[in-house]
Amino acid sequence: MSTATFTVTGMTCGHCVASVTEEVQEVPGVTGVDVVLETGALTVTSDSSIDEAAVKEAVEEAGYQLS
Numbered sequence: 513m514s515t516a517t518f519t520v521t522g523m524t525c526g527h528c529v530a531s532v533t534e535e536v537q538e539v540p541g542v543t544g545v546d547v548v549l550e551t552g553a554l555t556v557t558s559d560s561s562i563d564e565a566a567v568k569e570a571v572e573e574a575g576y577q578l579s
Contacts, residue, residue: 513543516562518554520547522576535570539563552579 520532529547536545536556544557554571556562568578 514558514560514562516556516558516564516567518556518564518567518571519579520552520554520571520576521579523547523549523552525549528574528576531574532571532576535574536567539566539570542567554578 523529523532526549529549532547532554533545536542536554539556541558541560541563542556543559546555547553556567571578
């Protein structure tokens with residue numbers, strides 16, 4: 513099991529958190545997603561190694577950026 517933490521910028525509300533969570537959960541292999549609005553922390557858990565490029569793409573698809 514792998515865990516990686518990222519910082520998401522641009523989120524301002526619970527809907528933002530839900531959008532990021534929904535998109536990142538669709539990344540193949542991802543088993544858990546935790547987003548903290550106040551800090552922008554995104555923690556991703558996966559059964560295998562985490563594809564950081566796929567996570568970045570998912571966050572951008574939701575309309576936000578990784579910093």
